[in-house]
Amino acid sequence: MYIKQLSVFIENKAGRLAEALKVLSDNGIDISALSIADTSEFGILRMIVSDPALAKEKLFESGVIVKTTEVMGIVLEDKPGSLANVVALLADNGIVVEYAYAFLGCDKEKALVVISVDNQEGAVEILKNSGVTTINPSDIYRV
Amino acid sequence: MERYYQESIETASYEQIKKWQSERLVKTINHVYENNKYYRNLMDEKGITPDDIKGVEDLHKLPFLTKDDLRKAYPYGLMSKPLSECVRIQSTSGTTGKRVVAFYTQHDIDLWEECCARAIVAAGGTKDDVCQVCYGYGLFTGGPGLNGGSHKVGCLTLPMSSGNTDRQLQFMTDLEATILCCTPSYAAYLAESIHEAGIRDQIKLKAGIFGAEAWTEEMRHDIEEKLGIKAYDIYGLTEICGPGVAFECSAQAGMHINEDHFIAEIINPETGEVLPEGEKGELVFTCITKEAFPVIRYRTKDICVLTREKCSCGRTLIKMAKPMGRSDDMMIIRGVNVFPSQIEEVLLKVSGGDLTPNYQIIVDRVNNTDTLDINVEMSNNIFSDDIKTIQAIEKKIVEKLRSVLGIGAKVHLVNPKTIERSEGKAKRVIDNRKLV
Incomplete structure (x- = not known):
C-alpha cells in the first residue's frame, strides 16, 4: 500500500x-x-x-x-481531470495534500502519482472506497 | 574524597596566600628592575622604584603590559635572565600579528608543570592513569605543559600531539587511555569519530582536560555524554606560562587560579581601574615566581569575573569564571559586541544537542552594512521530510540569536562534514570585511 x-x-x-x-x-x-x-x-x-x-x-x-x-502512490487514467477528481475528493474530506509528484509508468495509458497527505490512513480509506487504484510498492520500485 | 597535588598550597588560608603573594611580588619587581632594561625604563617613566612596592596592595601602582608591548620587545627584550640560564622558549601562534616568544629557566618549567599537575589531579588523575595528550607539541604550550604535568603526577603519558585521528583512536583503545587532554573542539571531533567507528565500548576514558579555546556548558555536556567522561576546563596563556594558570576542580564551576604563582586582577578595560571582586572586567595577571619571563600586570583581553568563595572541593585558591571569550575573538558587528561562544550556545540549546558543535561564522560587509552568516551542519536527528519542520528550527535559531546578540543573522544548513574539522584550535570565524 x-x-x-x-x-x-x-x-x-x-x-x-x-x-x-x-x-x-x-x-x-x-x-x-x-x-x-x-x-x-x-x-x-x-x-x-x-x-x-x-x-x-x-x-x-x-x-x-x-x-x-512512507507515501501513497495512486494509478490514474492518463486523461484530463483524473488528478483533479482525486484531489477534490481528498479536499472534501478535509485531507490536506503536502506535496505530490507525477510520472509515467510502463503502461502508457496510466499516470502514476506519489502523494503525501496530512492524514495518510484516512486518505487510503477514502480512495479505496472510491475505487481509486493504489500502486503496489513492488511494482513501482521497478518502473 | 578530593585529592590534591599540593594540598598545603591549594587549601592554604587567605592570609597565607596574601603573605606569599606580597613577598614574591616584591622579590619579582626587584628582579625585573635589576635585570631587565625594558621593565626598568617602563618603571622609570612612571617614576616608580622597587621601593614603592611593599606588597600586593601596591600592585596597582605598576603600569600594565599589553600584547603590543610584548611584540615590540620581540625577540629578547623581555628576557629577564641571562641566556645561559634559559633552557626553552614557547611561542604564540602569531595569527593575530607578530609572534610572542616566552622564555623559561628550568625553575620556570618546573613550576609550570606543577600547575598542570594540580589540574590533572583535580580532574581525578593519579599515577595509575594513562594520559593521552593531543594538544600540539612544539612551540605551542598545550602539549609540553600537560605532558610535563602528566609526568609529575606519574601518569603513563602518551605524547600524541595533535592530528592523525585514526592513530589517536588506536592508541586510545589499545592502551586504554583514561585521561584525554586536547582542545574542546578536537574532543568533540574525536567523540564524533568514536561514535562513527562504533568503538564507544572500547573507550576507557574517565576524564578530559580541555582548554586553549572558548567553549560552552552545552558543549561540555555534549562531550561528557558522548565520551562518558567528566570534562574539566583548563586555562592559560603563553605569556603567563601556558595551560595551568587556572584549572577546574570536581565542582566544575569556575577555575581555581594558581595564585601562589600568579596574581589575578580584574580591571575596567576602558579606564584601567581595578574592580572589586565579583565584577566583570578584563583579567590581568602578574607572575610572581617566574625568573626568565615574569610579565607584570599583563592584560589578557579575557573578560571574566573573579570570586573567592568557599569551594566544595576544599581549595581556597580564587576562582575565575570561564571567560566569555578573548576580546581578540570578539567581533564587532553592526556596532554590537559578539562572541563566537554566544552563537555556539544558541545552536546547541535550540537543537537540544542535535546539532553538532561544528559551525562557522562568516562576517562580511555588503553596501556598508555588516552581515552575519552562520553555517551549521545538518544532522540526521533534525532532518525531516517536512520542510516546515526544518524551517521552524532555522527560524528558532535566528530568533534566539536575535534575542541573545541583539542583531540579525542568517543561518545556513550545510551538508554534514563540510565544515572543516580542527585538530588544534577551531577556526570558527571568517571575517571577510575589508576595512580600509
Whole structure:
C-alpha cells in the first residue's frame, strides 16, 4: 500500500545534488521517480528507487543526510481531470495534500502519482472506497 | 574524597596566600628592575622604584603590559635572565600579528608543570592513569605543559600531539587511555569519530582536560555524554606560562587560579581601574615566581569575573569564571559586541544537542552594512521530510540569536562534514570585511 520514499537533504550549493545521485549510480540503483523541493536555504530531494534499503545505506555511508518516509502512490487514467477528481475528493474530506509528484509508468495509458497527505490512513480509506487504484510498492520500485 | 597535588598550597588560608603573594611580588619587581632594561625604563617613566612596592596592595601602582608591548620587545627584550640560564622558549601562534616568544629557566618549567599537575589531579588523575595528550607539541604550550604535568603526577603519558585521528583512536583503545587532554573542539571531533567507528565500548576514558579555546556548558555536556567522561576546563596563556594558570576542580564551576604563582586582577578595560571582586572586567595577571619571563600586570583581553568563595572541593585558591571569550575573538558587528561562544550556545540549546558543535561564522560587509552568516551542519536527528519542520528550527535559531546578540543573522544548513574539522584550535570565524 505505502511506498518507501527516500528524502535527502541537499545543501544549496553547486554539486551537492550530483554527489547524492552519484552514490546511487555507483551502486546500480535505479530511480523510478523524483522531485526536488527547494527553499531559499536548502532543498529536499525525494525519490522512489529500485532498492530503498540499499540506497539509504549507501547514502548514509557517504555522509548524506537521508530519511525514509512512507507515501501513497495512486494509478490514474492518463486523461484530463483524473488528478483533479482525486484531489477534490481528498479536499472534501478535509485531507490536506503536502506535496505530490507525477510520472509515467510502463503502461502508457496510466499516470502514476506519489502523494503525501496530512492524514495518510484516512486518505487510503477514502480512495479505496472510491475505487481509486493504489500502486503496489513492488511494482513501482521497478518502473 | 578530593585529592590534591599540593594540598598545603591549594587549601592554604587567605592570609597565607596574601603573605606569599606580597613577598614574591616584591622579590619579582626587584628582579625585573635589576635585570631587565625594558621593565626598568617602563618603571622609570612612571617614576616608580622597587621601593614603592611593599606588597600586593601596591600592585596597582605598576603600569600594565599589553600584547603590543610584548611584540615590540620581540625577540629578547623581555628576557629577564641571562641566556645561559634559559633552557626553552614557547611561542604564540602569531595569527593575530607578530609572534610572542616566552622564555623559561628550568625553575620556570618546573613550576609550570606543577600547575598542570594540580589540574590533572583535580580532574581525578593519579599515577595509575594513562594520559593521552593531543594538544600540539612544539612551540605551542598545550602539549609540553600537560605532558610535563602528566609526568609529575606519574601518569603513563602518551605524547600524541595533535592530528592523525585514526592513530589517536588506536592508541586510545589499545592502551586504554583514561585521561584525554586536547582542545574542546578536537574532543568533540574525536567523540564524533568514536561514535562513527562504533568503538564507544572500547573507550576507557574517565576524564578530559580541555582548554586553549572558548567553549560552552552545552558543549561540555555534549562531550561528557558522548565520551562518558567528566570534562574539566583548563586555562592559560603563553605569556603567563601556558595551560595551568587556572584549572577546574570536581565542582566544575569556575577555575581555581594558581595564585601562589600568579596574581589575578580584574580591571575596567576602558579606564584601567581595578574592580572589586565579583565584577566583570578584563583579567590581568602578574607572575610572581617566574625568573626568565615574569610579565607584570599583563592584560589578557579575557573578560571574566573573579570570586573567592568557599569551594566544595576544599581549595581556597580564587576562582575565575570561564571567560566569555578573548576580546581578540570578539567581533564587532553592526556596532554590537559578539562572541563566537554566544552563537555556539544558541545552536546547541535550540537543537537540544542535535546539532553538532561544528559551525562557522562568516562576517562580511555588503553596501556598508555588516552581515552575519552562520553555517551549521545538518544532522540526521533534525532532518525531516517536512520542510516546515526544518524551517521552524532555522527560524528558532535566528530568533534566539536575535534575542541573545541583539542583531540579525542568517543561518545556513550545510551538508554534514563540510565544515572543516580542527585538530588544534577551531577556526570558527571568517571575517571577510575589508576595512580600509
